Amino acid sequence: MALFHRKKQIDAPEPEEEPLRLPGAPETDMSGRRSIGDHRDYLCSLVQAVSPVAMELPRAVGLAVCEDIHAPHDVPVVTTAAIDGYALDSASTKLAGRPGAVEIQVDRRPPTPVTPGTAVRVMAGSLLPEGTDCVLPLDLLDVDGEIVLFSPVKRWVGARLAGSDYGAGEVLVRNGTILHPGIISMLALAGIDEVFVRPRPKVVIVALRADESQREEVEKRARANGAQEVGSLGATAAAIESATRALDVDVTVISTTTSNEAEVTRLLSNAGRGADLVLATSDRMVAGQQDAVSSVLPHMGGSDFARVAMEPGANQGFALLDPSLVPLVVLPAGPGPALISFMAFVQPLLRKLSGLPPTDELKAETDRPIARHPDSTTFVPVRLARVGGRPVLSRAGMGDVTHAVDLSMADAIAVIGAGDEPVPTGMPLVCWRLR
CATH class of the missing domain: 2.40.340.10 (MoeA, C-terminal, domain IV)
Structure with a gap:
């Protein structure tokens, strides 16, 4: 019989896994804070521009093209009238002023080709009728309905020649150019109906609104001040949604009043599916308590929490959500602080995602x-x-x-x-x- 019993072995608890930190964090000052510029540049270095796609030309307005676009043929492809006026054959005016005037009659029912010595009405941009090679202004028509000329007209006056804007193979638009209606018109005239562009980034805003207990407290104090109704208590989300929409990007908003970490994790995971950027906003202002989003991010991918030398908005949070490394920015609570952080960090991120250069100061x-x-x-x-x-x-x-x-x-x-x-x-x- 053993006098001593072997001591029961107790398994040591497994050490908690260290959160994954994002690499290359910038240096800090004596107080452990980054500068605004360093933090902005760091966040931008962690994201890549949205992958380009082929898009129908009119829908690509405001987007940056991702390749040089070459003219498939001469632009214009045919010779057209450059002005509203009367088209005629310049050869019929060669005797004007030698010594008398040449009178050109306007043919109201123009044949094809146009009869020499007559003119026909044309509009700017229309094809030059067969048998004509110049266009004279409307005000040359006299009261008798004729055009009286005292000097010869040069060939192609008032006309836009085929290939006068661009020759086949020339670059119409350079890589990185932002398309506006004028450029789109020119590309359409060249016969281009689809372009390769970076699409508008898809932004999902996860808005944590005040929970029931906070709302009850606000309503209680509001009634004490004579107010009968209280708003949605979602001012921060409203400010950020409007600021994001003003940048012409696709925006989706997901609102919740939960503070349950499992539920917040699920919401963020869903938000990251198909998004190019996730923004987390909050109207919960509880001193000394970390918001639910910041609590769960270290377990969802590489994260970065930093102090920046700015007031308000000194505390900044960022993460790349697994598995697609979708960037997420945690904005401070309250409309004002959130807007400041949005302008300082989110706007530059959205321009990087869109493949656009930084804005001029x-x-x-x-x-x-x-x-x-x-x-x-x-x-x-x-x-x-x-x-x-x-x-x-x-x-x-x-x-x-x-x-x-x-x-x-x-x-x-x-x-x-x-x-x-x-x-x-x-x-x-x-x-x-x-x-």
Whole structure:
């Protein structure tokens, strides 16, 4: 009989798997914060432009072509009238002024070819009738219904010759050109009906709205202040949805009041299927608590959580959702902070996804000194005007970017760099347009 029993073996708990961090994070300052520019460039480095597709020409307006487009034949393909007027054979005018005038009658029922010595009515863009090689303006017709000429007319006057715009094989549109109606008209005239472009990115917004307990508390206090009804409490999602739609991209919104992590994980997984970018917004403002999206992201793919030297919006979250590496941006709670982060980081991401270059910076001069934060970039709602031909900004309302009333009065958001001294009057500041 054994005097001692073998001690029962207890399995050691398996160590928790470390969250996957995204590579190449930029350096930080003494306070562990990234600059706005470094964080923006880092996020853009982690995404690739949307794959190009063939698209019908009219539907491609506003999109960037992904290859040089060559003329399949001469453009115009045939000679046409360049103006509204009267087409005739220039040879019939060679005796004009030697010594007398040449009278050209207008044929109201033109034969084919046009009879020499007569003219026929044509419109700009129409084919030159057979037997004609020039077009004269409408105002040359006299009261007797004739055209009286005192000098010869040169061949092809008033006409647009075949191949005068582009010859077969010449480049019509360069790779990267953004198509507008004028370019589309020219391509259509060249017989091109389909182009290779980057489609509009598909953006899915996952909006976490206030839950039932938060809504009840708001309604209770609202009734105490005399209000009978309370809105949807979805101001942040509304602001971001409108800002996204203003960029001419495809937008889908998924709203939820749940804070259950399993349900939030399911929503994000579904949002990532077929999306090019996922945006997470929240109207839940609970101090000291991490939002549900940030809690589940480390288990859904590579993630990056950082502090950026900006106020508001210092806390930034980003992830590439498995398995397709769909980028997801976690925006701060509240319309103002979310809009600032959208302009600083989401807009550049959407341009990268669309294959477009960064937007040109708009700058406007201050109309009075503006206070700075000593070590963070801040943001002020402003109105823009032209004074003496120069763009000038003035503070909208109290200049509080977290105040919806100030935002409603603004044309743009002025970016105020950190510093110990106020921004002086007349100093140009970068502005992000709101309208």
